[in-house]
Amino acid sequence: MIPDKILHYIGGRHVPSADGATFGVTDPVTGQVYTQAAAGGPQDVDRAVAAAAAAFGSGPWPAMAARARARVLGKIADAIQERAGQIAAVETYDTGLPVTQAKGQAARAAENFRFFADVIVAQHEDAFSSPGQLGYVLRKPAGVAGLITPWNTPFMLETWKLAPALASGCAVVLKPAEWTPASAALLPEIMAEAGVPDGVFNIVHGFGETAGAALVAHPGVPLISFTGETATGQTIMASAAAHLKGLSMELGGKSPCVIFGDADLDLAVDSALFGVFSLNGERCTAGSRILAERAVYDSLVSRLASRAERIRVGPPSDPATEIGALVHAEHYERVMSYVRLGVREGARLAAGGSRPPGLASGNYLAATVFADVTPDMRIFREEIFGPVVCVTPFDSEQEAISLANDTRYGLAAYVWTSDLARAHRVAASVEAGMTWVNSHNVRDLRTPFGGIKASGLGREGGQHSIGFYTQSRIVHVATGDTRVPRFGA
Numbered sequence: 079m080i081p082d083k084i085l086h087y088i089g090g091r092h093v094p095s096a097d098g099a100t101f102g103v104t105d106p107v108t109g110q111v112y113t114q115a116a117a118g119g120p121q122d123v124d125r126a127v128a129a130a131a132a133a134f135g136s137g138p139w140p141a142m143a144a145r146a147r148a149r150v151l152g153k154i155a156d157a158i159q160e161r162a163g164q165i166a167a168v169e170t171y172d173t174g175l176p177v178t179q180a181k182g183q184a185a186r187a188a189e190n191f192r193f194f195a196d197v198i199v200a201q202h203e204d205a206f207s208s209p210g211q212l213g214y215v216l217r218k219p220a221g222v223a224g225l226i227t228p229w230n231t232p233f234m235l236e237t238w239k240l241a242p243a244l245a246s247g248c249a250v251v252l253k254p255a256e257w258t259p260a261s262a263a264l265l266p267e268i269m270a271e272a273g274v275p276d277g278v279f280n281i282v283h284g285f286g287e288t289a290g291a292a293l294v295a296h297p298g299v300p301l302i303s304f305t306g307e308t309a310t311g312q313t314i315m316a317s318a319a320a321h322l323k324g325l326s327m328e329l330g331g332k333s334p335c336v337i338f339g340d341a342d343l344d345l346a347v348d349s350a351l352f353g354v355f356s357l358n359g360e361r362c363t364a365g366s367r368i369l370a371e372r373a374v375y376d377s378l379v380s381r382l383a384s385r386a387e388r389i390r391v392g393p394p395s396d397p398a399t400e401i402g403a404l405v406h407a408e409h410y411e412r413v414m415s416y417v418r419l420g421v422r423e424g425a426r427l428a429a430g431g432s433r434p435p436g437l438a439s440g441n442y443l444a445a446t447v448f449a450d451v452t453p454d455m456r457i458f459r460e461e462i463f464g465p466v467v468c469v470t471p472f473d474s475e476q477e478a479i480s481l482a483n484d485t486r487y488g489l490a491a492y493v494w495t496s497d498l499a500r501a502h503r504v505a506a507s508v509e510a511g512m513t514w515v516n517s518h519n520v521r522d523l524r525t526p527f528g529g530i531k532a533s534g535l536g537r538e539g540g541q542h543s544i545g546f547y548t549q550s551r552i553v554h555v556a557t558g559d560t561r562v563p564r565f566g567a
Contacts, residue, residue, distance in 0.1 A: 223239075226286070479504060493508070
């Protein structure tokens with residue numbers, strides 16, 4: 079199912095690193111190395127960028143009619159759909175995600191390509207007519223795009239960047255996360271079968287400090303799209319400044335889920351639990367801070383804890399599993415350190431906090447609920463990125479807004495109330511790039527996706543993505559007598 083070696087894919091060929099370097103990839107359940115991946119460096123990035131630049135500069139892809147590119151994207155979607163079972167199995171093995179959720183991510187990956195195929199066919203530009211002059215907008219692909227993707231839901235997030243970049247006519251160099259390279263290794267065959275020209279799609283595997291840094295610093299890559307932690311985003315921004323690169327970065331989050339006493343508490347509890355415990359809690363938009371109105375706080379904590387204790391933690395390949403194994407031993411230890419920190423800080427451990435019974439090995443953590451969490455605690459303020467949620471009471475709407483905004487992050491927010499006016503007031507006041515009211519994280523692919531504050535910059539989704547991967551150029555044409563002031567006449 080997974081090759082003994084995962085190689086780079088450059089110019090339509092699978093190739094090892096220029097210096098022959100590799101690194102071991104471990105699975106989350108046994109912690110054993112199951113494959114070796116090529117460890118890319120500056121030479122490998124140079125080769126990939128050269129291949130992409132050649133394909134962009136002299137190949138057919140950028141000049142292809144939108145409908146023709148859309149047909150290729152449709153074939154990519156078909157190939158992903160046909161391989162959905164294989165993709166989900168590889169993703170589950172590599173990341174520890176429950177297989178049922180990995181299947182959903184594979185389906186979403188196919189939809190990403192179908193969606194952007196539709197977008198580019200329906201795309202139109204502005205024209206401006208005035209007496210004596212006509213102006214019209216041309217939209218051109220920006221060039222070689224560097225795509226740096228994270229280890230949580232890696233295949234879907236790779237397609238989330240690849241689909242609009244390819245739809246726009248760019249050539250790409252993808253740098254997958256080093257912890258989870260296996261599903262990306264399925265892409266070359268998919269791309270080749272669909273008819274993507276050699277050099278348009280390239281992969282360089284490796285570590286962020288080497289392969290990722292070389293891609294960001296490369297003068298032949300005018301665009302970088304990055305999803306990952308905020309500190310890495312700051313490093314990328316500093317490096318990209320030297321070449322004034324275009325940046326789209328979706329970074330960390332510590333999103334509030336605000337539950338008022340008049341909310342439908344059954345639905346709110348379902349949403350709150352799903353929002354933080356699905357995908358093993360390793361999701362950027364997790365509602366990891368539940369803010370509950372005092373009148374329902376005790377009841378809500380009790381319901382959350384009771385349900386959390388019944389969440390099924392187990393082997394990722396078991397269809398009954400709701401939380402699988404965390405992605406890597408290093409990340410598992412980081413999440414466990416926050417659990418220990420929460421106890422030391424004085425939060426009340428209402429559920430979980432330890433390895434579930436019957437799972438003596440592997441990166442497993444029971445669904446964990448901390449109650450009585452105060453804003454000065456680090457578990458309230460810092461992104462944990464695991465199956466851990468903090469519950470904090472509030473007494474008024476203004477306090478709820480203040481608590482929601484008491485974070486450096488601003489990615490997502492969730493508001494539960496039956497008061498329509500209050501829903502609009504709170505949604506307008508919460509500092510978040512995306513807010514859901516009486517809803518969990520349901521995405522319309524046409525809408526802008528991204529955060530504010532330390533959660534990133536730029537927006538992707540629909541036309542926002544096409545706008546990032548292209549350049550708009552205005553052409554002004556005289557349609558009547560041109561009259562110019564005659565200096566020096």
